[in-house]
Amino acid sequence: MEMSEAALKKIPGGVTAAKGFKAASTAAGIKYKDRKDMAMIYSQAPCRSAGTFTTNVVKAAPVKWDKDQVTGGAAAHAVVINAGIANACTGEEGMAYCSRTAAAAAQVLGIPQESVLVASTGVIGKQLPMDRIEAGVKAMAPLLDGSVQSGTDASRAIMTTDTKNKEVAVQVELGGVQVTIGGMCKGSGMIHPNMCTMLGFVTTDAAISKELLQEALSQDIKDTYNMISVDGDTSTNDTVLVLANGLAGNPEITEKNSDYMAFCKALNYINETLSKKMAGDGEGCTALFEVTVKGAATKDQARVLAKSVITSSLTKAAIFGHDANWGRILCAMGYSGADFDPEKVDLFFESTAGRMQIIKDGVAVDYSEEEATKILSEPEVTAIADIKMGDARATAWGCDLTYDYVKINADYRS
């Protein structure tokens, strides 16, 4: 992305920020008590859609449903999302529930069944309580609303072990017309997107061809969702959907011109922000851990190295302990599968508390452990490794490994 940062204007809100998008949410009683657990996104105009889905061989039923609709080319009009049960490993019964959910929404919204996308997150292997899902769909339709608050409520309704709701919106000028992109997502365990139980939903009023919308998304996830990890577990349900309804009125983007680049930049801002929010709210975590590898020969090499570090359990535990255990970082780079010369690596730690060099040419410099611990005690800490092979760089985002991660996952189902 070569354009200047100034072209982007951050605004409040999420999936309802763009023109013509509405959201609703409700407490359907799927698993949780005393909280909302279903959400709906609806566009006044039919949308072009793009999607990226889990690479896990075990794909949840909603992933299969959405993939069929998005690649089939039907216009997308609405998304129905539930938290609590993932509808994964549910066989034919689970597939039938996707179509019943879509049918229920289609009927109450007066749109085609194939224009309804569905997404689920939660426990694997349990069947959805279809009566409650259908009742939830009916309850949400009359509540659809384009306010910022209704988008925020939706972003809360899709949370599972997340501690914070996650949404972001931005505006960019395309062909002299102001276009808005907004999104929401949820984490926060089984997060090792490839593509990416994260669910992400991005809405925009930009006019853009379906082909370029998909390409923009497919390219961008490599540097955003696919560069985060909470626990190395690639979920059965990972889904990112982008809906574009064209209501901004910009000249339709049909080629890779400057408008396309500007759109990609805005999309990147949304996806990177949502990705960092997911990593920073990983199950049980106390810190966002950012790792940049620079001086790489290729972008792919930089990505593999950065991702290996944020995925290392030992490194993550050291970050929790505010311990500058740089040997574990070098070790994780070493087993990543990417080649480099360990004796050329420089390593730096950085946070709002300062920046310091830890390794020069593969060997520790004479640094203060006390100072390093101070830097590593902030809620966002960065490690920067320079491998001195070229000009490529990549950044990955993870989090520390804590007692609470274990606690959450030792009794998640109970």
Added chain:
Amino acid sequence: MEMSEAALKKIPGGVTAAKGFKAASTAAGIKYKDRKDMAMIYSQAPCRSAGTFTTNVVKAAPVKWDKDQVTGGAAAHAVVINAGIANACTGEEGMAYCSRTAAAAAQVLGIPQESVLVASTGVIGKQLPMDRIEAGVKAMAPLLDGSVQSGTDASRAIMTTDTKNKEVAVQVELGGVQVTIGGMCKGSGMIHPNMCTMLGFVTTDAAISKELLQEALSQDIKDTYNMISVDGDTSTNDTVLVLANGLAGNPEITEKNSDYMAFCKALNYINETLSKKMAGDGEGCTALFEVTVKGAATKDQARVLAKSVITSSLTKAAIFGHDANWGRILCAMGYSGADFDPEKVDLFFESTAGRMQIIKDGVAVDYSEEEATKILSEPEVTAIADIKMGDARATAWGCDLTYDYVKINADYRS
């Protein structure tokens, strides 16, 4: 291994079980106080050696030293091991310390320097206190002893975060002559051998050619050390050494005859036993978690699937919680990279408390959660997945993910 189990006779001891092998240990004060932290293995006769070493790009100095000696073909006569400092990421200074350690041992033992192998485990990035290492070598030489106790003491001296020492010995008849193989190893974090900060040392009085000794080891680690994981972190120091001094007097094994098969079987017993001991004593763990994948099309496919499950943080946390969260097992199989049909998978849990089927054809059977929790509450639990594609099978060993793993690794250096 087609032979009957009866051909193997388990005996007490470890590295001193085979004829002509002695061990010693001492408190050199490298890092720990009030405990031994150095060990020495010595053979009365020069040995043929075989070794497998970490695949990590970042290789500790002792790994480089041993690789040179083992592949260079020099006879091996002694091994010097220290715990507390890994001598990894230590540059040229670290390499010089390997040769100084070997020189010190060579002098006091009256053997060539290149016949001394060295191994280190502990913190990465710190230099060894050479004066203490040299003093330790000198202190150990006169203590060398062939008793079971002295082997056991050595296996204790090499421990880091291990809670139990690990040794095993077995006898097998080769060409009518009784041959002994014994071994010791240590874990217990940064364990994801590929080959394998595990260190493993196997001694035998068998007469076998160097080529076949190496081949027997290289093949066997694929089903033993390389099938365990504590935390997914492949160490910089992983080393397994086998020393064979030929003192049993069996007809030398120079071809793949029935004696070779019997030797391989005994070696497999040693390596599998040591591997399971490491997995079952993983940092902070409360249970050994064994995963068998059967019905695979190929052995490799079975290995990839089994290893992916024992490596999954979410599955490991569920085992800690005694939670039959089978969705995580299927999920981990799904992202392993191996292909299979999730809708054909049968899954069983097994322990001394019983055996039960959890999934049939990819969907949960009507099992009792209470009963499943009972089975999963034992110190050794097994999951068996049948993917119904062929006849191949593989087993991997891991452990649960616990609060104590986080605790140990958040402040390992302090």
